[in-house]
Amino acid sequence: MYPxxxxxxxxxxxxxxxxxxxxxxxxxxxxxxxxxxxxxxESLFGIAKRYGVTVEELTxxxxxxxxxxxxxxxxxxxxxxxxxxxxxxxxxxxxxxxxETLYRISLRYGTTVAALIEANGLTSERILTGQVLxxxxxxxxxxxxxxxxxxxxxxxxxxxxGWLGTPYRWGGASRQGVDCxxxxxxxxxxxxxxxxxxxxxxxxxGMPVDRRELIxxxxxxxxxxxxxxxxxxxxxxGGRFIHSAKGxxxxxxxxxxxxxxxxxxxxxxxxxxxxPQEPSRGLGxx
Numbered sequence: 001m002y003p004x005x006x007x008x009x010x011x012x013x014x015x016x017x018x019x020x021x022x023x024x025x026x027x028x029x030x031x032x033x034x035x036x037x038x039x040x041x042e043s044l045f046g047i048a049k050r051y052g053v054t055v056e057e058l059t060x061x062x063x064x065x066x067x068x069x070x071x072x073x074x075x076x077x078x079x080x081x082x083x084x085x086x087x088x089x090x091x092x093x094x095x096x097x098x099x100e101t102l103y104r105i106s107l108r109y110g111t112t113v114a115a116l117i118e119a120n121g122l123t124s125e126r127i128l129t130g131q132v133l134x135x136x137x138x139x140x141x142x143x144x145x146x147x148x149x150x151x152x153x154x155x156x157x158x159x160x161x162g163w164l165g166t167p168y169r170w171g172g173a174s175r176q177g178v179d180c181x182x183x184x185x186x187x188x189x190x191x192x193x194x195x196x197x198x199x200x201x202x203x204x205x206g207m208p209v210d211r212r213e214l215i216x217x218x219x220x221x222x223x224x225x226x227x228x229x230x231x232x233x234x235x236x237x238g239g240r241f242i243h244s245a246k247g248x249x250x251x252x253x254x255x256x257x258x259x260x261x262x263x264x265x266x267x268x269x270x271x272x273x274x275x276p277q278e279p280s281r282g283l284g285x286x
Contacts (some may be wrong), residue, residue: 045226
């Protein structure tokens with residue numbers, strides 16, 4: 001009797017260990033990739049809000065050309081959101097073009113050669129055409145704005161006007177094509193190298209400005225293809241702003257009173273703050 005009982009116990013132990021091993025080998029639902037099937041009438045913004053991720057993350061993970069081009073029945077991968085309060089900034093990538101150097105790429109994205117080397121585990125500055133580089137992100141200031149010398153707002157407008165006529169391209173940030181937030185990113189690069197790439201994130205920078213107090217260089221935001229700050233432009237004075245619009249095919253100047261944009265105006269933010277001028281002192285002043 002005793003030997004048979006030992007054998008039975010040993011068999012139970014073996015079964016137990018096998019069960020534990022199988023449980024560890026098979027990933028649980030928590031680690032399974034999440035998929036969302038687009039329903040009729042849904043928008044990418046609504047799906048992002050439902051799962052606690054951003055429109056940019058959904059666009060990048062699914063390789064979408066434009067956030068307003070999703071169809072009923074389409075299957076979307078849902079990225080895992082980070083922990084609240086400890087969520088890393090989304091990483092951008094850059095595909096190296098012929099003739100590009102790490103130095104040129106660092107200037108374009110407002111980073112340094114050393115940061116690019118570290119982020120990509122490179123052993124030298126040598127890069128190859130077609131190579132995908134990870135662009136390190138730096139937290140953006142959300143205080144009252146960047147303090148600058150007088151005259152900067154005029155330079156912002158001049159830089160912005162230099163992009164007139166550039167074709168529209170979702171996610172673009174070059175002469176070959178640029179979107180609305182990409183235009184802001186490029187124009188403000190000399191003064192705000194950590195400028196976010198998304199209009200939703202840009203709307204959280206600087207300080208709010210009343211529409212009646214707009215000055216050249218302020219950012220103006222609109223709620224267009226999705227609720228919230230889904231479109232952005234740069235105010236250039238005279239009641240006009242410059243922006244890159246998909247419907248217009250590229251960068252153009254539009255009056256704030258344009259019916260389409262007037263109905264969708266969301267607000268304005270001042271990113272660049274001009275310092276107060278010192279009062280002039282008279283020669284005989286006390």
